[in-house]
Amino acid sequence: MSMADGKSPDYDQESKSGDTTVKVICLGDSAVGKSKLVERFLMDNYQPQQLSTYALTLFRYHTKLNEDNVCVDFWDTAGQERFSNMHPSYYHQAHACILVFDVSRKVTYKNLPMWLKELRDYRPEIPCLCAANKIDVDYKITQKSFNFAKKQGMPFYFVSASDGTNVVKLFRDAINAAVSYKNNSTDYMDEVMRELETFNSMGLTDSGFDTPDGAENKSITDGPSIS
Numbered sequence: 001m002s003m004a005d006g007k008s009p010d011y012d013q014e015s016k017s018g019d020t021t022v023k024v025i026c027l028g029d030s031a032v033g034k035s036k037l038v039e040r041f042l043m044d045n046y047q048p049q050q051l052s053t054y055a056l057t058l059f060r061y062h063t064k065l066n067e068d069n070v071c072v073d074f075w076d077t078a079g080q081e082r083f084s085n086m087h088p089s090y091y092h093q094a095h096a097c098i099l100v101f102d103v104s105r106k107v108t109y110k111n112l113p114m115w116l117k118e119l120r121d122y123r124p125e126i127p128c129l130c131a132a133n134k135i136d137v138d139y140k141i142t143q144k145s146f147n148f149a150k151k152q153g154m155p156f157y158f159v160s161a162s163d164g165t166n167v168v169k170l171f172r173d174a175i176n177a178a179v180s181y182k183n184n185s186t187d188y189m190d191e192v193m194r195e196l197e198t199f200n201s202m203g204l205t206d207s208g209f210d211t212p213d214g215a216e217n218k219s220i221t222d223g224p225s226i227s
C-alpha cells in the first residue's frame with residue numbers, strides 16, 4: 001500500500017475495509033510551505049529547522065467524517081515543482097488540491113494561475129482550495145485581499161504552518177471536499193463558499209498582491225523578499 005513497494009494505491013477501488021480512501025495533493029511553488037503545512041496538520045509539533053523535502057512522500061491519515069471512516073493520503077512532492085514540471089502520477093486520481101502561496105513572496109502568488117492550469121489539465125473537476133501561507137511573517141497581510149481565489153470560486157484561507165493558524169480548518173475542509181467529490185457531490189463546496197463569504201465580508205478591502213481595477217501587473221519579481 002505504501003510507496004515502499006513502488007506502486008501507488010488505486011484510489012478508485014474500494015478499500016478492503018470499506019473505508020473511503022481519498023488522495024489530497026498540495027501544489028504551488030517551491031518553498032511556499034507545502035510540506036510544512038502537511039506536517040503541521042498531521043503532528044502538532046513544528047520544527048522550523050527542518051530541511052525541505054527531498055523525496056516523494058505519502059502521508060496516510062485516518063479520520064472519521066460523520067459516521068464514516070476515512071483514509072486520507074496526503075501526497076508531498078520530491079521538489080519537482082522547482083522545475084514547474086510535476087509528474088502526471090502526482091495528479092492521478094487526486095480528489096482535492098490545496099493550492100499554496102507564500103504571502104512574503106509575491107512571485108508565488110503570481111504563479112498560481114500556472115499551477116491551476118496544470119492541475120486542470122489533469123483533473124478538470126476536483127475541488128481546489130487556496131492557502132496564503134506564512135502569515136506569521138507579517139500578520140498585517142491578512143488585512144489585504146487576494147482576488148485570485150475568489151475569481152476562481154475557490155475557498156481561501158490565511159494560514160501559518162509555523163504557528164498553526166487555520167491549518168486544521170484548511171485540511172478538514174480539504175478532506176471534506178475530497179470525500180464529497182468522490183461521492184459525486186458538489187454541495188459541500190457550495191457550503192464552504194457560503195460560510196467563507198460570511199466570514200470574509202468584514203470589510204477587508206485593501207488589495208494584496210493584486211493590481212487594483214484588474215490592471216495587469218507584469219512584474220513578477222518585485223515582492224518583498226525573505227528567506
Ligand SMILES: Nc1nc2c(ncn2[C@@H]2O[C@H](COP(=O)(O)OP(=O)(O)O)[C@@H](O)[C@H]2O)c(=O)[nH]1
Pocket residue numbers: 029030031032033034035036037048049050051052053133134135136137159160161162163
Ligand atoms: N515563517 C514561516 N516559515 C514557513 C512557514 N511554512 C514553511 N516555512 C518555511 O519555508 C521553507 C519551505 O517550507 P517547505 O514546507 O519545505 O516548502 P515546500 O517546498 O513548499 O514544501 C522552510 O524553511 C520552512 O521552515 C510558515 O508558516 N511561516
Ligand SMILES: [Mg+2]
Pocket residue numbers: 034035036052053076077079
Ligand atoms: Mg516540500
